[in-house]
Amino acid sequence: MDKYYPVMLDICDKPCVVIGGGKVAQRKVLSLLEYGAKVTVISPIVTDKLKELQQKEKIYRIERDYRCGDIKDNFLVYVATDNPKVNAACLEESRKEKVLINIADQPRMCSFLVPASIKRGDLTLTISTNGKSPMLSGKIRKELENMFGEEYEIFINALGDLRKMALEEIDDIHIRKELFKRVVYSNLMNRYKSGEINNIKEAVMKLYDDFIKEIDF
Numbered sequence: 001m002d003k004y005y006p007v008m009l010d011i012c013d014k015p016c017v018v019i020g021g022g023k024v025a026q027r028k029v030l031s032l033l034e035y036g037a038k039v040t041v042i043s044p045i046v047t048d049k050l051k052e053l054q055q056k057e058k059i060y061r062i063e064r065d066y067r068c069g070d071i072k073d074n075f076l077v078y079v080a081t082d083n084p085k086v087n088a089a090c091l092e093e094s095r096k097e098k099v100l101i102n103i104a105d106q107p108r109m110c111s112f113l114v115p116a117s118i119k120r121g122d123l124t125l126t127i128s129t130n131g132k133s134p135m136l137s138g139k140i141r142k143e144l145e146n147m148f149g150e151e152y153e154i155f156i157n158a159l160g161d162l163r164k165m166a167l168e169e170i171d172d173i174h175i176r177k178e179l180f181k182r183v184v185y186s187n188l189m190n191r192y193k194s195g196e197i198n199n200i201k202e203a204v205m206k207l208y209d210d211f212i213k214e215i216d217f
């Protein structure tokens, strides 16, 4: 059985604590901020980047070692110190307080892992190896970044608009699905990449108009 179940979590405005202030902690903090979490970093020493975030009040920093009691009342906890004993103490507290925990040096003890990820507007791609090779996750991320360029943000927004219109204008779910299939499985993105079309939104709407004309007959 696979240990880790993939989900998308809403962490906006939720308190998340990161224990440790090195380069691994920094990577976790930056991704938490991207998704709007309220981040507290507990560490006697932090990277220059984390110091800058503290000065700009993007994170709250507690300048000391971890103490029992730091974890409770948080939505998520990340532990990334270079001291396995501290990491083990955090695991114990997280279990007592029932807080989901990510421990940088204990893949099998985590209650969640951080996958490599790509965002293209509302499209999110995540990659995990269940902890077996984080570097491979990073390599696959880079490969996917080349396959799924920034143009996907425009495509997804156009698909979102199209779906809204279709839900209002087409009553039959089978016909709606036929329309989505026509657009989603079209060669529109390849035509955009080859320069044959230059306005994705217009091309999506054209497919919609053609489809409506067809079903009107």
Ligand SMILES: C[C@@]1(CC(=O)O)c2cc3[nH]c(cc4nc(cc5[nH]c(cc(n2)[C@H]1CCC(=O)O)[C@@](C)(CC(=O)O)[C@@H]5CCC(=O)O)C(CC(=O)O)=C4CCC(=O)O)c(CCC(=O)O)c3CC(=O)O
Pocket (backbone or CB within 6 Å): 027, 028, 031, 102, 103, 104, 105, 106, 107, 110, 112, 113, 114, 115, 116, 117, 127, 128, 129, 130, 131, 132, 133, 134, 135, 136, 137, 138, 139, 141
């Ligand atoms: C289990 C997990 C727990 C967690 O952190 O959530 C974990 C654990 C560990 N990572 C280690 C090492 C490295 N981690 C990276 C990079 C990333 N690590 C990330 C996630 C995860 N790392 C989770 C599993 C993800 C999965 O399932 O695949 C990514 C995806 C996301 C992120 O951290 O933001 C991010 C890539 C982001 C990107 O590129 O997009 C690199 C690459 C580099 O630095 O260039 C190296 C060095 C090379 C190597 O070892 O592969 C070590 C051993 C240290 C040692 O040797 O002592 C441990 C502990 C252990 O394995 O014991």
Ligand SMILES: NC(=O)C1=CN([C@@H]2O[C@H](COP(=O)(O)OP(=O)(O)OC[C@H]3O[C@@H](n4cnc5c(N)ncnc54)[C@H](O)[C@@H]3O)[C@@H](O)[C@H]2O)C=CC1
Pocket (backbone or CB within 6 Å): 019, 020, 021, 022, 023, 024, 025, 042, 043, 044, 045, 046, 047, 064, 065, 066, 080, 081, 082, 083, 086, 103, 104, 105, 134
């Ligand atoms: N999960 C991942 O993606 C990766 C995990 N690792 C593991 O992550 C750990 C941290 O790696 P780095 O960030 O490179 O280490 P680092 O040495 O750069 O940083 C360690 C940080 O922990 C802080 N710290 C030490 N004792 C503390 C305590 N009692 N309370 C609070 N903070 C404390 C230090 O002040 C420092 O800021 C290592 O155990 C390493 O094996 C390493 C690479 C990637």
